[in-house]
Amino acid sequence: MAAPHLLLLQWLSLFFNFIIFTNIFFFAAAQLPGTWELLLPNAGIASMHTAVTRFNTVVLLDRTNIGPSRKMLPKGHCRNDPNDEVLKRDCYAHSVVLDLQTNTVRPLMILTDTWCSSGQFLPDGTLLQTGGDLDGVKKIRKFTPCEANGRCDWEELTDVELVDGRWYSTNQILPDGSVITVGGRGANTVEYYPPRKNGAVLLQFLAEAEDNQMDNLYPYLHLLPDGNLFIFANNKAVLYDHQGNKVVREYPPLDGGPRNYPSAGSSAMLALQGDYSTAVIVVCGGAQYGAFIERSTDTPAHGSCGRIVATEPNPVWQMEDMPFGRIMGDMVMLPTGEVLIINGAQAGTQGFELASNPCLYPVLYRPDEPVGLRFMTLNPGTVPRLYHSTANLLPDGRILVAGSNPHYFYKFKAEYPTELRIEAFSPEYLSLDRANIRPVIEGIPETVRYGAVFEVVISVSLPVVGMVEVNLGSAPFSTHSFSQGQRLVKLAVTPTSPEESGRYKISCTAPPNGKVAPPGYYMAFAVNQGVPSVARWIYLVS
Known part of the structure; x- marks a missing residue:
């Protein structure tokens, strides 16, 4: 056994090494690019769905059967739903619109359940919103935005509805201005708005991509410059001719396991440029297979990214690793053509209370750099953004970060509480030393x-x-x-x-x-x- 004074020296050495390491860590973090700011301490709701309008306002939307939010509807405005689990007469807002000039919110009235629904802007700037759960599963809604001081609100369409119920589906605007809605839980079909005569059309690929943990949900859709759709579900992708309703090409599978809900990866199409004949798709992150089935909160996420030139004759996935394993990261296209990866966790999976170890560090993906040099770690935030969080590019170049509610209802006393704060992250390009250019x-x-x-x-x-x-x-x-x-x-x-x-x-x-x-x-x-x-x-x- 070592002498007491040697043990003391060893302990002191470890202690001082820890202090030095900690100081280096915090110093390094403080020097990382990017800055954070709190825009609004209480938005009233946790935003599960977020969209920026042409009037420089932001629509924030949660599910309706969440119980009391922290924002009341105007006096005399209530939603009556005898099937609601918590409130049969609900006078709380579950959607608000944020004025970016004043950082204030105005409550909006949403009538049917928008839990895990989908959306897309129409050519005239109207936000189309489709599906959800329970009474919202076949609903189509519209929000026609207005000036921040206007009174625009949600409209629930009564003359048309979805052919198939859509829960966890994805929307994409098409070249003619119509919108395709793809997939959803128990819906291996596609349909369109405005509706087409053939209604909902079977897409067998979605059924083939389904497994025991439903990794074909919220499929990744990218409209390629040849007019076809790149559709990714689970670990597979196809090129889909939406006009002829047929798969015209299958891509090689992506290594690393499933990437879609509930495995919680993300995807982006890089900037289209030049003669617009080339489209590059990136898919990053995800949970280990089985984490959702086992309800594991501490299974490490993986950090692999696949990149494919979807328009090449014989494309292959090029693999690389992010600095962090990450699930539920949002990939945001920046005005420069770089991609910001923000939000999420380093362990677990998507689902209520199924993730841990928040990933507070944003990462910048620089597509023009060689493999191994594409990722840059940025200044960490302090607010965990887990399940049901969002990130959107703002017209001033900042990224609006909202939401995070890993609980079935609102829960403010928890390790990762329901999050009502709205933040903005400013990339390095908005730093003061670049203001002159x-x-x-x-x-x-x-x-x-x-x-x-x-x-x-x-x-x-x-x-x-x-x-x-x-x-x-x-x-x-x-x-x-x-x-x-x-x-x-x-x-x-x-x-x-x-x-x-x-x-x-x-x-x-x-x-x-x-x-x-x-x-x-x-x-x-x-x-x-x-x-x-x-x-x-x-x-x-x-």
Whole structure:
């Protein structure tokens, strides 16, 4: 046995090493890129579904049968539901709209259950919302946004409903402006809004991708620039011709196990650019298979990512690893073409109270870097964002982070309580030392037609060096670790032309058709040396 003084020296050595390590850790964390801010300490609801509107407001939506929220409906407005588990007469809001100028919320009235539903913006800027649970499983709803001081609210359609019940389905706007709804629990079909004559059409691929833990739910949908859909479910993907209702191609399986709900990975299509003939899909993270079945909260998540050029004749998945194993991470396309991976946990699976070890570190995925250098760890947050959390790009370049309710009802005394706070994460491109190269859009058309050449006028404090990009970002519907309809299109631009002191003119060419960019409202960003402007909304039409 070692002498007491040697034991003391060993203990002191360990102690001081711990102190040094801890100081290095916190110093390193403090120096990591990105900043956090609290936008709203209490939104009244935990947002399961989030979407940014063209009026620079944000729609936040939870399920209706959640019991009391922390936001009341206006006096005299209540929802009567004799089948509600908690409140037969419910006078609490389960949806709100956030004004980004004042960081205040206004309650909205939603009548039927939107639990694990889907959504997508229509070409006119209306948010289409489909399915849910119980009385909402076949419902179609619309929210037509308005100015922040307006009175717009949810409309439940009474003249049309879904053919099949849709719980855990995914929506995607198509080149003609219609919306396809794919899958859902017990629904291995697709259907459309406006409805088509053939109603719901069987997609056998979804049935084949289903397993004991239902890993075909919330399938990942990406509209490719050839007009077909890349559909990913479980660990498989197909190319789907939505016009002919047939699978035209099968992709090789992705290693690493299932990625969709409840295995809790995420996916994004990288920016479309050049001649728009190439589409690259990335799928990252996920739970170990069986964690959901076993109700395991501490099974480590994996951190593998697969990347595939979906438009190549014989594509293969290129594998790489994130800095952290992660489930329930949200992949957000930034105006620069990089991808932010944020939220989630490092162990467990999707489901109520089935995850642990929150992953507080956002990660930046830089697609143009070589394998091994693509991931950058960013400044960690302090608020765990687990099951039912969301992340959305804002027009000013920040990322709005909301939600997290890993409990069946609202529960505020728990290790990971129901989260009503709304935060914003600012990537490094918004740091003060880059303010002098941040462009300001001074002029841009409100409406742009496909293939049209148009001019954008910007101002910049320091002289422009190199090309200034003009990139169009969609406003997706964020839910369950996937942003439905997310898209970034880099426009063809001419070299920046000086106009006068600090002002420049950029000639741009709009996307050629709805396959590259479906019709609707987009956030138009000018990007100077990797720093985006505040976006201006433009309307892209045929």
